[in-house]
Amino acid sequence: MKVALVAAILSAGITGLSWLASAQENTVKYQATIGNVKYVFASLPPVAHLQPGDILDTNTLDCFGNAIQKPGDTLDMAKGDNPLTGPFYVEGAEPGDTLAVKILDLVVDSDQGVGALAPGFGAINPTSYTPMLAPPLPPKIWFYPIDRASNLATFQALDSKFTTKIPLHPFFGCIGVAPAGGEARSSIVPAEFGGNMDSPQASVGNTIYFPVNVAGALLYLGDGHAAMGDGEVAGTAIEVPLHAKVEVNLIKGRKINWPRFENDNAIMTVGVYRPLDDCVRIAFTELVGWIHDDYGLSQLDAYELLSQVAQIHLNEMVDPNYVVVASIEKKFLPPKKH
Numbered sequence: 001m002k003v004a005l006v007a008a009i010l011s012a013g014i015t016g017l018s019w020l021a022s023a024q025e026n027t028v029k030y031q032a033t034i035g036n037v038k039y040v041f042a043s044l045p046p047v048a049h050l051q052p053g054d055i056l057d058t059n060t061l062d063c064f065g066n067a068i069q070k071p072g073d074t075l076d077m078a079k080g081d082n083p084l085t086g087p088f089y090v091e092g093a094e095p096g097d098t099l100a101v102k103i104l105d106l107v108v109d110s111d112q113g114v115g116a117l118a119p120g121f122g123a124i125n126p127t128s129y130t131p132m133l134a135p136p137l138p139p140k141i142w143f144y145p146i147d148r149a150s151n152l153a154t155f156q157a158l159d160s161k162f163t164t165k166i167p168l169h170p171f172f173g174c175i176g177v178a179p180a181g182g183e184a185r186s187s188i189v190p191a192e193f194g195g196n197m198d199s200p201q202a203s204v205g206n207t208i209y210f211p212v213n214v215a216g217a218l219l220y221l222g223d224g225h226a227a228m229g230d231g232e233v234a235g236t237a238i239e240v241p242l243h244a245k246v247e248v249n250l251i252k253g254r255k256i257n258w259p260r261f262e263n264d265n266a267i268m269t270v271g272v273y274r275p276l277d278d279c280v281r282i283a284f285t286e287l288v289g290w291i292h293d294d295y296g297l298s299q300l301d302a303y304e305l306l307s308q309v310a311q312i313h314l315n316e317m318v319d320p321n322y323v324v325v326a327s328i329e330k331k332f333l334p335p336k337k338h
Contacts, residue, residue, distance in 0.1 A: 025247070026051065030058045030085070034065050037083035037222070041176050041195050042184035043214050046089035050219075052250045059109060060085045060222045062239040063173065068114050068141060075118055075139050082174050082187035082196060082223045089216035090248055097212040098251040099177060101219065103204050105245040106170040113144040113153055113226045113238035123233040123317050129274075144238050146226060153226055153238050166227050170242060171203040173223030176259070180213035187222065189320050190272045194259045196223060197323050198232050198316040201261040201268055209251075209260040219248065232316040258286050261325065267291075268327040276322050280312065283326035291328070296337045305332065 030048050038044060050056060064078040093099060117125075119136035126132040144153040144166070152165045176194025179185050190197045194210050202208060210217065221244065228237030261268035267290055271283030284306060291302040309332045315323040 025053055025055055027055045027057050030056065030088075032059050032061060032083075032085040034061065034067075034079065034083065037061060037065070037085060038087070038220065039080040039083060039187050040184040041084070041179055041187065041189075041193055041220055043178045043182060043218060044087055046087050046216065046218065047085075049089045049091060049216075050248050051091050052248065055104065055245055055247050056088060057245050058085055058221065058243075060172070060224050060242045060244065062110075062114065062241050063223045063236065064114060064239065066110075066241055068116075071141075071143070073141065075116060075141070080187075084174060084187050084220040084222040086220035087178065087218035088220075088248075089218060090250065091216070092252075093212045093217040093250055094215060095180070095212055096253065096255045097217075098254045098256050099210045099212050099217045099219065100207055100249040100251060101175070101210070102207040102247040102249070103172075103202065103244070104247055105243075106172075106204050106224075107243040108146055108148060108168060108170055108224070108226050109241040109243045111146055111148075113146055113240045115142040115144065115234070115236045115238055116140060117234055118236075121235040121318060123231060123235075129320070144226070146240070166238070168226050169200060169203060169228075170240070171200050171225050171228075172221055172242070172244075173198045173202075173225050173228075173237060175202050175208060175219075175221050177210045177212065177220070178214045178218035186320075187220075190316075190323050191321060192258055192272070196319055197259065197270060197272065198223075198225070198228065198237070198319070199261070199270070199323065199325060200225075200228060200313075200315070201325055206261050206263045209256060209262070211256050211258070212250075221246070231314050232318055235318045258282065260286070260290065261327075265331075266327045266329045267333075268325050271324045271326065272321045274320075274322055276314075276317060276324070279322050279324040280326070283312070283324050284310070287326045287328065291333065294336055294338070295333045297334065
């Protein structure tokens with residue numbers, strides 16, 4: 001019944017965020033542990049089933065599986081990279097639909113975060129994708145004390161006594177659905193299905209749209225970040241476990257090709273690939289299409305408007321694919337067509 005209700009309301013397409021409250025709400029709780037996490041986005045047996053309109057109340061481990069806790073701990077103590085909570089089967093989701101995930105609440109679930117340098121990983125050190133005639137950087141680990149009352153983390157330099165405070169902005173580094181074609185993709189990889197997008201936009205108040213590739217969509221969450229600089233240049237954010245509440249919904253019969261974000265003020269599109277200029281092309285092509293389809297501007301008018309008022313954010317340039325997000329504030333757009 002709820003699937004039919006949402007389908008009827010949304011038959012005209014993505015028409016804003018108010019519809020998210022239209023389906024009856026039910027809360028589904030799930031507890032992730034190191035024993036039940038996954039390390040791929042794939043068509044695996046679901047850990048729980050959700051109806052459209054349900055709220056998922058769950059937790060995620062940090063990118064090291066919560067294994068690194070104190071000085072002397074090493075990177076090889078992690079059982080894998082970016083353990084994922086899930087997958088969650090959304091009833092009624094079929095290929096060709098769009099899954100909408102609204103982030104209602106994210107709470108840092110620790111009194112400290114972790115940052116690290118790992119040999120072969122980072123934006124300005126040698127990697128397998130960008131080899132250089134230079135030795136790899138040594139592994140290093142930083143611990144970030146977190147004061148949740150003041151919403152601040154503390155950076156403590158390893159080679160001096162310098163410290164500085166960093167405001168918290170919790171978000172999912174990993175969020176996505178099962179890929180198409182029976183693929184299993186590493187939790188390190190971002191792509192059309194979402195994945196390791198390292199997007200600060202995956203935060204409270206925003207809705208993320210994903211293309212549904214398989215029955216049930218199979219939603220995964222993980223890789224909590226307390227804060228992150230643009231580009232995530234050294235390879236990690238302030239890595240933390242999270243406690244999360246998200247609301248899931250379906251847009252029946254609405255097909256998108258790449259993940260999207262939306263809030264009350266802006267629409268945002270994701271570009272994921274290498275090289276970086278192709279990320280930008282994907283993101284802006286998607287944004288032109290969204291403006292044309294939902295707001296009625298011609299493609300060329302949308303293209304020109306974006307040239308004047310668009311914003312672009314470099315999420316990360318360290319993963320197997322790079323990620324950018326292009327956006328436009330809704331105040332610059334005409335009323336929606338529907």
